[in-house]
Amino acid sequence: MIEFKDFKKGFGGELLFDIEHLVLRERLYWLVGANGVGKTTLLKSIAGLIPFAGDILVDEINIRKEKMKFRLVVNYAEAEPVYPEFLSGQDLLNLYSYSKKASSGQVTYLLNKFQIDGFLKKMAGTFSSGMAKKLSLVLAFIGNPKLILLDEPFISLDQQAIEHLQQLISEYFDMGTSFLISSHQDLKINANLMATSLEVKNSEIIARTYAKDIQHGI
Amino acid sequence: MRKTFNTVFRLLVVRFYKLNAGFFLLLFVLLFGVVSPPIIMSYHLALINGIIEVPVFMTIVMVIWFFYNLKCIFFCLRTVENDSSYLLFNFQAIDTWKQLLLLLACHFLLYFPIFAYVLLILNVAAQQGNTSAVISLLIFHSSMYIMAIYLHYRKLNFSFKEWALAGQLSRVTRFSIRKNVYFYLFYYTIDSLKLGFLVLKVVSLLLLGVILVMNQNEFQVRNFIIFFLLIILIHAIIVYNYVGFIEKKLSFIKNLPLSVWNYLNIYAITYCLILLPELIYIMINGQNLIPLNNILLFFGISVGQLLLYTAVLYASSFRMKTYVKIILAIYLSSSVLLLSEQYFLFFSFQSATAVLLFITQYYRFELSSK
Numbered sequence: 001m002i003e004f005k006d007f008k009k010g011f012g013g014e015l016l017f018d019i020e021h022l023v024l025r026e027r028l029y030w031l032v033g034a035n036g037v038g039k040t041t042l043l044k045s046i047a048g049l050i051p052f053a054g055d056i057l058v059d060e061i062n063i064r065k066e067k068m069k070f071r072l073v074v075n076y077a078e079a080e081p082v083y084p085e086f087l088s089g090q091d092l093l094n095l096y097s098y099s100k101k102a103s104s105g106q107v108t109y110l111l112n113k114f115q116i117d118g119f120l121k122k123m124a125g126t127f128s129s130g131m132a133k134k135l136s137l138v139l140a141f142i143g144n145p146k147l148i149l150l151d152e153p154f155i156s157l158d159q160q161a162i163e164h165l166q167q168l169i170s171e172y173f174d175m176g177t178s179f180l181i182s183s184h185q186d187l188k189i190n191a192n193l194m195a196t197s198l199e200v201k202n203s204e205i206i207a208r209t210y211a212k213d214i215q216h217g218i
Numbered sequence: 219m220r221k222t223f224n225t226v227f228r229l230l231v232v233r234f235y236k237l238n239a240g241f242f243l244l245l246f247v248l249l250f251g252v253v254s255p256p257i258i259m260s261y262h263l264a265l266i267n268g269i270i271e272v273p274v275f276m277t278i279v280m281v282i283w284f285f286y287n288l289k290c291i292f293f294c295l296r297t298v299e300n301d302s303s304y305l306l307f308n309f310q311a312i313d314t315w316k317q318l319l320l321l322l323a324c325h326f327l328l329y330f331p332i333f334a335y336v337l338l339i340l341n342v343a344a345q346q347g348n349t350s351a352v353i354s355l356l357i358f359h360s361s362m363y364i365m366a367i368y369l370h371y372r373k374l375n376f377s378f379k380e381w382a383l384a385g386q387l388s389r390v391t392r393f394s395i396r397k398n399v400y401f402y403l404f405y406y407t408i409d410s411l412k413l414g415f416l417v418l419k420v421v422s423l424l425l426l427g428v429i430l431v432m433n434q435n436e437f438q439v440r441n442f443i444i445f446f447l448l449i450i451l452i453h454a455i456i457v458y459n460y461v462g463f464i465e466k467k468l469s470f471i472k473n474l475p476l477s478v479w480n481y482l483n484i485y486a487i488t489y490c491l492i493l494l495p496e497l498i499y500i501m502i503n504g505q506n507l508i509p510l511n512n513i514l515l516f517f518g519i520s521v522g523q524l525l526l527y528t529a530v531l532y533a534s535s536f537r538m539k540t541y542v543k544i545i546l547a548i549y550l551s552s553s554v555l556l557l558s559e560q561y562f563l564f565f566s567f568q569s570a571t572a573v574l575l576f577i578t579q580y581y582r583f584e585l586s587s588k
Contacts, residue, residue, distance in 0.1 A: 048473055049470070083467070086397075095471075
């Protein structure tokens with residue numbers, strides 16, 4: 001459950017969000033909206049990457065009052081991840097698995113899923129966009145997240161990786177993890193998952209329960 | 219030809235000066251701001267005479283010029299390697315002599331801050347009839363131009379491969395050991411800032427050498443404090459780079475469950491490491507001039523002041539102009555306060571201010587969209 005209280009966020013002098021109170025109770029949300037309406041800003045705000053006015057709570061954990069606990073349960077993957085040139089994939093994996101308290105079995109499973117274990121010794125800054133994307137997705141699934149925020153997760157991925165990602169979302173969903181996914185592409189998730197679309201419009205978030213226009217099925 | 223020059227000018231020259239605006243501003247302050255206006259001419263004349271007449275001094279200055287030239291060269295080579303600058307490879311379609319002319323014009327503009335000062339030195343040397351100094355300077359600076367143009371020409375015409383010295387150095391410094399998050403900024407320094415860092419340390423140790431070794435017999439703590447604060451001030455460039463790096467390329471770590479103290483320690487540990495050469499130098503050359511506990515307090519003050527610069531950058535939304543104004547104010551106020559010789563009190567007050575400002579501003583920070 002994601003709860004917004006007096007949430008206000010602007011960017012470049014323009015108010016993007018002004019939400020008095022909103023509770024998102026579903027567990028799979030598809031965030032839609034035209035370019036520049038603030039989808040990434042919303043995801044970054046929930047991830048704790050950028051400041052905002054008001055409060056955000058995930059499963060009643062307040063981002064302001066329990067900063068570390070909140071970040072332990074909310075994971076985020078950027079749309080176009082860029083990593084420092086001197087850090088290897090393994091360095092980043094070590095950092096995330098230590099801080100997000102991941103088991104080695106989980107890390108191995110995720111690496112096999114996205115087939116990037118062979119690239120881990122390379123410097124992440126030299127990764128192709130597809131490889132960097134896969135690494136960012138592995139990092140987003142690490143630990144025991146209650147909420148995973150995925151910004152345009154399907155771009156730059158090959159077909160096989162897209163299928164693996166869809167499977168992974170289903171598996172984590174079954175284990176109780178919620179998702180907020182921003183995507184301009186059709187959200188092709190397993191048919192037994194029903195996504196709620198969230199549209200960002202006029203500084204507000206409009207939820208459409210079980211939107212018919214979402215394409216289901218792989 | 220003009221259109222090609224405009225493209226190269228925008229991609230290389232304008233970007234170089236934009237990215238290094240802080241560096242040039244501080245350099246300007248160091249050369250023209252720290253000396254009172256009435257004696258500025260005699261100050262520079264003494265500096266120029268020193269360069270012309272003392273071979274060791276000229277060698278040291280040439281080493282600094284050489285590093286600046288390398289800075290320009292590496293900037294251009296990296297820009298050419300950058301994906302967004304691949305259009306520069308269209309350069310290959312231009313006649314060789316025109317290419318060389320364009321590269322000469324481009325490097326002339328990048329090297330101009332040095333060249334302008336060298337013209338002054340040449341003028342003084344010629345007036346004094348110091349032919350050997352004139353010839354040495356002309357040969358040295360011509361070789362700087364030839365080296366730069368040759369490397370740029372090779373890069374643009376022969377290979378897309380990372381053959382350049384910059385690439386070779388990067389391979390050496392990108393060692394594959396397990397890297398701890400607290401040392402990320404240190405790795406970043408030796409990976410991406412190595413040349414600038416080396417120049418910074420050379421300048422810093424030279425300043426310490428002037429006050430502790432060359433003026434050993436007339437040593438006064440007051441003079442040392444002025445030089446010491448100047449050394450901290452020139453580190454402001456590296457602090458700016460660190461915060462920029464953390465907030466641009468490492469911004470994802472804010473999603474990790476680390477406390478604000480962890481983030482503060484990332485900076486504090488790095489500052490302790492990068493200021494170690496100065497500490498060691500003072501301990502070796504200043505042990506008879508400054509008591510050990512004061513040396514350690516000066517080290518603490520320098521780390522604290524860099525932390526304060528960091529906090530100022532977070533509080534000022536990473537705006538260069540505001541940053542420069544505030545750190546100059548910090549320099550001036552520190553100069554006055556430290557003259558009271560209440561080092562521990564100053565250290566405590568400064569550290570507390572830095573920590574308080576950092577922990578209150580860290581999560582409020584967002585890079586300006588402008």
